[in-house]
Amino acid sequence: MQTRNGAMMNIFDELSWRGLVHQVSDTEGVRKYLDAPGQAMYCGFDPTAESLHIGNLVPLLSLVRMMRAGHKPLFLLGGATGLIGDPSGKDKERELSNQDAVNGRVAHIKAQIEAFVERNTGQKPTVVNNYDWVKNMSAIELLRDVGKYYTVNWMLGKDSVKGRIERDEVGISYTEFSYMILQGYDFYHLCKEYGCRLQIGGGDQWGNITAGTELIRKKAAGDAFALTFPLITTASGKKFGKSEKGAIFMSASHTSPYAFYQFWINTEDADVVRFLKYYTFLSLEEIEALAAEVARAPQERAAQKALAAATTIMVHGEEELAKVLAATEALFGKGDLKSLDHGTLAAALESAPAREYQFDALPDLAQILVDLGLCPSKGQARKDIQAGAISVNGDKITEARALTQDDFLGEVNATQGAFAVLRKGKKNYGLVRLG
């Protein structure tokens, strides 16, 4: 990234104008640290699910930005810490995950990070797993070589712990209480092995990160830095990253590229410029131009399209984006659904729910809507039909009726392979096939 006068911009300053810097332990120290190329920094990802979700995108992307700026970030997988459970931001004790599950998730997330980084930098990332250095640590080592550097008094002052102790009905187990010293040790370990002196993370990670900077200061007699990101919220106050259907995952098997794209394209005007800064590599100038577009012609949604395209390419690649755009054009374009090329239509609906029936054993429409997951119950389906929320092949229907031969598109004269497109509201599609 360059400044307006052409000089290379310090990556720290870039993160600042993008609005990604929340807290820094030593602003000048961090800027200086990042001035020289080839510096190491890290961020941890605990394996709480099989796939990362877009809540992980800011930290992940920040490490990628570091890499693109010539640094050497470390992507840390919490194979060990994931077994303990981070109390940060949690108001009650977590169930322990079983080890096989954690190992499985670590493998998935590792592959995911590698693919993501290679797509966006052309280089292989350095992925480390804290299980590798924690698994053989003895209790004596932990207590003598790590625990001795932490006073309980200091630990009790951390928000993650304080919140749980003040509410005595929840409490905190010794296990979760110890989480911060493990994460602290990670930082120390990476400092020693890779010369890593900067850890970044979400706003709730401040306590854990400073547990590391403390340990490094005391044990290694050197400085280390902490940087956290702000909590991302939407203008209307909703949690970012959740659609009505749940979290938006980065893996195509958890959230289809189509759904992923749709999530971003639906970003509110009031959020879109901010999100372009957070979630794309676009420059300040490019983003300012898009902001001007939003002000001039909001109905064009140029910024939303740019945001959705950039994030989809970043996570799923160009090829997937092309497919998603074709599907979006087919489903939201001006044309008549029925006149669309059937191949295009079928491809567009690839990730929509689909059911196959025998023509002479077709259930009633309400049941089909329930089968497709478009409506939660037959009663609700009937109400939706009455409310005019349901359309068949793009034609709105207002009373319950059975699907007839005329409703099916595809090979004429053949019931085999023919299909009908059901839609609820503007955005929910389902496919009925005859088999």
Added chain:
RNA sequence: GGUGGGGUUCCCGAGUGGCCAAAGGGAACAGACUGUAAAUCUGUCGGCGUAAGCCUUCGGAGGUUCAAAUCCUCCCCCCACCA
């Protein structure tokens, strides 16, 4: 350990024997308007049923009653104050 107050449908919260599938608000879904936005207005919001109606639900288990979210008994959990 003592005393007092509670646990209601996704969330908050009203309801103290029939008029209760249960007020109101929020969330959610849909319709209108727009731009696959926001705001606003409208409708829906336990299940089955075209409907009449039936079934399931008010922390849990029993009981009283023609009838219980509402009364009684026991149990579980939470909150507040005191010790």
